[in-house]
Amino acid sequence: MAQINPSILSADFARLAEEAQAVAGADWLHVDVMDNHFVPNLTLGLPVVESLRKATDTPLDCHLMIEQPDRWAPAYAEAGAGSVTFHVEAAAAPVRLAREIRAQGARAAMALRPATPIEPYEDLLPELDMLLIMTVEPGFGGQAFLDIMLPKIRRARRMMDRHGLEMWLQVDGGVSASTIERCAEAGADVFVAGSAVYNADDPAGAVAALREQAERAAPAHRH
């Protein structure tokens, strides 16, 4: 079942509660945390996540684009995130970190920048609930989808199938009506969409339409 996670990076930050409610049919709300060190942009942190938690029933999918996730990621789970994603490039001890996130009761996920290969991390997959393959360079919304990531998505899905893992495969960056089918065909099942949802006249309608497209394009055995 395809999941659509609208990214509030493209929402109006002064009206976050309303913007969260505008996509009430979404599976998760994707929250991009940027620290102006790991990426050249600054967004929001723990206090905003705590407030958002109270403002919506939609579970929060926190994507941490920060240095020292080992120090900060478990606090996002404690603040109410249902899923916490750290970047492997920034993590000192990814296995220990994934276990700490799970111990806080959240799903643990690991993200890979476009130039980070998946192969060195094959043995870590059982420690994770989700793998995030970035389909743009992290830092900004509204960038063009990187087609060159499609083979990596296919390899990741094959790897998960080979190990018999039920984990989710998320794509983030440039996901829209014109790219989501290629991602679904390649094996992704969780789709982050920022500008494609929040720049639409009807954000809730955009979520439903993207989900339908992804469902149709998913390989038959994944339905």
Ligand SMILES: O=C(CO)[C@H](O)[C@H](O)COP(=O)(O)O
């Ligand atoms: O992590 C991100 C950027 O680093 C965002 O989640 C992503 O870019 C969403 O925006 P869009 O769908 O407009 O590309």
Ligand SMILES: [Fe+2]
């Ligand atoms: Fe993101």
